[in-house]
Amino acid sequence: MILFPVPIGCEDLCRSLPGWNLQQLEGCRHFIVEEIRTARRFLRHAGYRHPLDEDFFYLLNEHTASSWRSGTGTADFESWIARIGDGEDVGVLSEAGLPCVADPGALAVKWAHEHNVEVVPLVGPSSLMLALMASGLDGQNFVFNGYLPVDAAQRAKRIHELERRMRSEHQTQLFIEAPYRNNQLLDALCSLLQSETRLCVACDLTLPSQLIRTLPAGRWKSERSKTDLHKRNTVFLFGE
């Protein structure tokens, strides 16, 4: 089972994928994907030469993942994977970034370990790691918290909790938001964080519009109006 990262956007693939990944794709006829249409688009863009109509795609997304996880939909996956010949490679394609990181692909890898199938992860773009590298915040101890609560009061409570943990455990905090709520989250962070806490916004990573900015939260207040994050893929980080 080979885990293929997929770049965000359509820039030249040599910017974000090793050439080796594209060679490995050529050997795969069976793919576990989150959405078939975007998977086919990536394969064409990557110069994959095998006719896509002869390939096999297994859909693993929120819907199939939950039935698989609850045990009710296992038969479908088991019967599909049983049809794959011994020694044939199965590719797991992410929708964007690394498969299995904030993505349902982890269930396929869990299955592989339970059935003693070798798992091969390939190098590729991770918005979380690009953001962490470029933030100037401490990369010795960090946590990815996924999404914060949507409710404003609960979100404020959570931000305060994470800031306490940042100080008591010297731990850099990473999280993401639904892209249409990014500006509201930045406003909330500006008003809730202590003014000396360093806040990084890392936006459109690997794209020409890439923006990476780290400032003390107190200084973000004046920069806030110049920065529009609406509907842009953004990683938020704060640290000491």
Added chain:
Amino acid sequence: MILFPVPIGCEDLCRSLPGWNLQQLEGCRHFIVEEIRTARRFLRHAGYRHPLDEDFFYLLNEHTASSWRSGTGTADFESWIARIGDGEDVGVLSEAGLPCVADPGALAVKWAHEHNVEVVPLVGPSSLMLALMASGLDGQNFVFNGYLPVDAAQRAKRIHELERRMRSEHQTQLFIEAPYRNNQLLDALCSLLQSETRLCVACDLTLPSQLIRTLPAGRWKSERSKTDLHKRNTVFLFGE
């Protein structure tokens, strides 16, 4: 300031770096590095064509990092960086993996943000992310804890703390160990973790000797004797 990942080992670079990274190297004459000898070795291996004797290397390692951090050695760095012409690129080279992730390079990036210098992180191999992808453990919420305490009693206490947090916060726990103590740490994890906790050992990532295995801690006990981690670069992970 361009952040260049450096692969572990000497395998073919096309396996772990985008071709774009090697093109970007060509434009750099100034490098911030952890050790000059290994940086020069990487540059030669990467086919860098400029004569290395004409390049400038600034050492940023544990020793210079601590003097820099404490403010006593700032002048050296400031005077070096002041000599770099406007618009000239400065590369930050990691010793292995991603710069600034478990690496002192973050101080250089912090300086860049404070002086409004653009930071460009490049895609490359991260043993932490390759291990997380390939572990089959939850990648929606995870923490990298760095090293555990060396003292056995304190280490046991810390492992129990992390396991509690894993369950209460559904958080996958990642950590590393000095390579010559890996086997002892695996023994400790086998005996301390609850038997159903899934433990992943990810070893020699991207090398031909790569080993990635996830089993419930209770089952690791019987596999333990077949697995020698001594002096092999290893990421340890556990999760639900």
